[in-house]
Amino acid sequence: MRKKAQKIMKHGSASLLGAHFSIAKGLHHALYAAKAYGCTALQIFTKNAATWKERTLTQDEIHRFDQARKDTGITEIVSHTAYLINLATSDSKKRKMSCHALVNEMIRSSMLDIPFMVLHPGAHMGKGEKIGIDKIAAGVNDVFAQTPGTKTRLLFETTAGQGSGIGHTFEQLGSIMDKIENKNRCGICLDTSHIFAAGYDVRTKASYGKTMDAFNDIIGIKNLFAIHLNDSKKALGSRVDRHEHIGEGYIGMNMFKLLMNDKRLKDVPKIIETPKHKDGFDADKMNLNRLRTLIH
16 A cells, blocks of 8 residues: 555656645645645635635735745646636626736736736627637737736636637637737646537547647647646537546546656646545545556
């Protein structure tokens, strides 16, 4: 049993792997929690993700976070923006609120020296893909103009394609990236459940290779800075965003084995957003260990 545990830890050190951790007990607590799970990366919110209400960081919070980073040695940190932000909307009031919120998200993440921040691109709400893409890019360019001193890189997340959501094709994301004036400040976060739901088959070596080649051709692997590792509760092309435990959904274990051993992705932080519990047990520990045992 001890040898098996040592093997898991040895494998885990070979990849930047982590989970999304709660900040309910304080931003710094998430880092210590990640360390306790043997993680080398993590994702957090910097505020309540379900509200427009902003949060102003105190110097004490920033100090505690910096100290926790030093104590744990975890530097690969990803923040995730609030869910309400929608830069693609044609509703002028909501778009203004979204831009304001994104500016604040960028400032908070930069104050915490977080290298990456993930954003759902947005939904055009029936106005059309092109209009939505133009509004997203214009909004980001405006946010960047308002935050010239920040160092956090904004990552557009691949989406499942629910409703009028933008970002479910590599071409859409490529179009957004093309319109960003300062490309050194943005990139992509690939979500395995989302791309599968959007219609990208990754279950076999051949289909995984085809999908990653397409990503590289359209966007470029060099622009991939974070990965969300999630299985899918829904079938290929369902365009429904529902995460499942690793290896227990429609994607299956093979894709995760291929991805965890893809040398091109070794230095890309990989974060699970799988359900937190299963049958009353801690599912993060289970899912992380499943991924670690796949590394060879």
